[in-house]
Amino acid sequence: MQGLGGVLQTAVQMMLELDDSLLEIIVLSLRVSLTATVLAAVSGFLLGAVLAVWRFPGRGSILVLLNALMGLPPVVVGLMVYLLLSRAGPLGNLGLLFSESAMIIAQWLLVTPLIAALTQQIVADLMLEYREQLLSLGTSRWTMLQTLLWEGRFSLLTVMLAGFGRAISEVGAVLIVGGNIMHHTRVMTTAIALETSKGNLTIALALGMVLIALACLVNAAVAFSKAYAERAYG
Amino acid sequence: MKLIRNILLCLWAACIALAGQAQAGEDFITLASTTSTQASGFFDYYLPLFQRRTGIEVRVVAVGTGQALKIGENGDADVLLVHDRIGELQFIRQGYGIDRREVMYNDFVVVGPEKDAARIDKMKNAVTALQKIAGSGASFISRGDDSGTNRLERRLWREAGIDPADAQGTWYKEAGAGMGAVLNMTAASGDAYTISDRATWLAFQNKADLVLLVQGDPRLFNQYSLMLVNPEKHPHVKKQQALLFMDWMTSTQGQQAIAGFQMAGQTLFKPNARKQ
Amino acid sequence: MVEVIDRYAVPACAAGGKPDILPLRLTGVSFEAAGHCLLDDISFELERGPLTVILGPNGAGKSLLLKICHGLLAPVRGEVDWQSTSKLLVRSRQAMVFQQPVLLRRSVAANIDYVLRLRGVAKQERRQRIEACLQLAGLAHLERRGARVLSGGERQKLALARAWAVHPEIVFLDEPTANIDPTATLFMESLIRQFSRAGTKVVLTSHDLGQARRLADEVLFLHQGRLLEQAPARQFFDGPENPLARAFIQGELPC
Incomplete structure (x- = not known):
């Protein structure tokens, strides 16, 4: 293995050349993790907001569970989805195992509790500020939920970023349900794992740096649009 | 705020479109195999040869032999290429696999x-x-x-x-x-x-x-064998394409291709399929 | 300033027809929190017409009373009765401006559009009402600006315009000028008077005697959670019956 300088050089070289196989892996990583994050945002925002706006029996337990699930190991999620999608499992006849969809489902399940728990916190805080005013304006609970989600959009964008970070960086779930199949389910993290097992530590680490660069890019894009919108709407 | 909404919508549409494209029907089989065949780079060399000839893509899930057998048992693969004679014979005996063929060794x-x-x-x-x-x-x-x-x-x-x-x-x-x-x-x-x-x-x-x-x-001695996942247990197994692959791997041409995979001047896998 | 208001006169539809939900009657209303009695046995009736100022020193329970009237809080004892028994009608025919109004994180126009959509107003009319309200409140040039980045005075004007946009039968104003400068205060007061003249029942809390003198047709004097006097404004300021009210008018009531 080369020193850190060598690794950096390899990483830069990889990004500059951007050959087809690397590009394919990058595109797949982004596609899987972004889709999973958007899906998880839809379900997580809704779940979190419902928990913040409504009071019902069992709500406390759900909150505790959600907070605990934020730390759920990806391997466990992967295993559950594997058992679900396996031909021998309940959804086996869909034939989804070892596919992109399977990876999206796994990451969606992985990220939803994180987004829901953080959303609940944000919307609950907004409730304190907005509740009386919105009731006075004549909003129903359901409208209040929608309004508060929209009012919290800048914070929720950050929540989505956190979810995206968890999705793009995990290897345990995608490895099990995706199978690390070349051209089909090989993403950045599983490629790194594979290169490590081949002893190609330099390439593995360089891929890791490409991953970091990607994450930076996505974060910067969001931070930029967020700053722009926040300046306009306070 | 319209800006953000539009960005999200665009992203979403792009995801859907790309995902749809990727899911488009293709001719492929799933092969559960061992890490040794993947990590050595053997499949990267070998499988495109088969695909070029038949148009069938072989998707490899590389895991330990124990897990590969489990994947076969669940019907999540069509073909297995593994290296544990005793485990394989038991797999056949239990009816999960058929048509065991020894193909190569190292x-x-x-x-x-x-x-x-x-x-x-x-x-x-x-x-x-x-x-x-x-x-x-x-x-x-x-x-x-x-x-x-x-x-x-x-x-x-x-x-x-x-x-x-x-x-x-x-x-x-x-x-x-x-x-x-x-x-x-x-x-x-x-x-x-x-x-x-x-x-x-x-x-x-x-x-x-x-x-x-x-x-x-x-x-x-390390013998690698092919097995077909039993289509009677798992009707969705792509028997026809899988048999094409097994036939090719044991054919003269397929065997020569195995011998042709070298690293540092050494042959990594030596073909030893019985003549059919 | 007055010219502006005259040019964009308050729509007559707010004033026309017979009242839907007024009068409002409170009977024996009390409110307690953490063992403290904050409102004690309050009864009064609010008729359509006169501009009512709920006057009293800080901590008298004015905001609380307003929130109970508005239906945001339920009294511990006592009744709040509107003439109408339809909850939906009662809800939709009133509005309130809080001391620190919460504006939505979107444009000035969108803030008003929001309440109009809640009331199911058609798009074409929403557009007209937004324009009219913003002109009236002197905010037309800020239409596209983010509501949250406005100055304190502008925010308060927007809150008033937002309350006005739904053409309520009654509007509750909780110290609407407490945090803004004198010029903006005078502008707000002229707006409030304009609304009152157009037929909307205005109920306003204030601890500012000057403001009460300028605006009130009717005064409710509240002190330490008790309603001490309800009287027409002239009568109240000329010679209040209650000694505490007299002390307050003379600036001698310790807060």
Whole structure:
């Protein structure tokens, strides 16, 4: 293995050349993790907001569970989805195992509790500020939920970023349900794992740096649009 | 705020479109195989040859033999290419697989540090080599993942009359990991030995002080076989395409292609399919 | 300033027709929190017409009383009765401006659009009402600006315009000028008077005697959670019956 300088050089070289196989892996990583994050945002925002706006029996337990699930190991999620999608499992006849969809489902399940728990916190805080005013304006609970989600959009964008970070960086779930199949389910993290097992530590680490660069890019894009919108709407 | 909404909408649409494209119907089979065949780069060389000829893509899920057999049992693959004769025969007996065909072989090797504290270099008997390692104070790192390599290793210990479970955590360490990860650990530890298949060993890039110490014992013979996942148990198995693949791999042309895969001037897998 | 208001006169539809939900009657209303009695046995009736100022020192319970009237809080004892028994009608025919109004994180126009959509106003009319309200409140040039980045005075004007946009039968104003400068205060007061003249019942809390004198047709004097006097403004300021009210008018009531 080369020193850190060598690794950096390899990483830069990889990004500059951007050959087809690397590009394919990058595109797949982004596609899987972004889709999973958007899906998880839809379900997580809704779940979190419902928990913040409504009071019902069992709500406390759900909150505790959600907070605990934020730390759920990806391997466990992967295993559950594997058992679900396996031909021998309940959804086996869909034939989804070892596919992109399977990876999206796994990451969606992985990220939803994180987004829901953080959303609940944000919307609950907004409730304190907005509740009386919105009731006075004549909003129903359901409208209040929608309004508060929209009012919290800048914070929720950050929540989505956190979810995206968890999705793009995990290897345990995608490895099990995706199978690390070349051209089909090989993403950045599983490629790194594979290169490590081949002893190609330099390439593995360089891929890791490409991953970091990607994450930076996505974060910067969001931070930029967020700053722009926040300046306009306070 | 419209801006953000539009960005999200665009992203979403793009995701859907791309995902749809990727899911488009293609002719492929799923092959569950071992890490050694993947990590050595064999599949990257071999499978495109088959695809060019038949148009059928072979999607490889590379795991330990134990897990590969489990995947076959669940019907999550069409074909298996594994290396554990005893496990394979049991798999057939239980009705999960049919049509077992031996296709190629190589051998296992014992690798360890150059300074070789256990003095096993160039020994011809793997069992006595393991006995010497056990008594030397050096450590041994086991796959511990129920892979083909792991199963062979356990058989060798039994023959050597040593129960490594007694030494668990002292000189005997179970990694619970793939071959590459175990080689990385062995290289990093400086005084440890392990057993690897020759293909992964030759392709491994992070050898550090590790050298090949023991080879040539007939016990270290490593046979790879193909099996078709039983279509009677799992009707969705793509029997026709899978048989095409098995036929090609055992054909003269397929066998020559196996022999043609070389690394550092050595042939990693030697074809030995019986003439059909 | 007055010219502006005259030019964009308050729509007549708010004033026309017979009242839907007024009068409002409170009977024996009390409120307690953590063992403290904050409102004690309050009864009064609010008729359509006169601009009512709930006057009293800080901590008298004015905001609380307003929130109970508005239906945001339920009294511990006592009744709040509207003439109409339809909850939906009662809800939709009133509005309130809080001391620190919460504006939505969107444009000035969108803030008003929001309440109009809640009331199911058609798009074409929403557009017209937004324009009219913003002109009236002197905010037309800020239409596209983010509501949250406005100055304090502008925010308060927007809150008033937002309350006005739904053409309520009654509007509750909780110290609407407490945090803004004198010029903006005078502008707000002229707006409030304009709304009152157009037929909307205005109920306003204030601790500012000057403001009460300028605006009130009717005064409710509240002190330490008790309603001490309800009287027409002239009568109240000329000679209040209650000694505490007299002390307050003369600036001698310790807060």
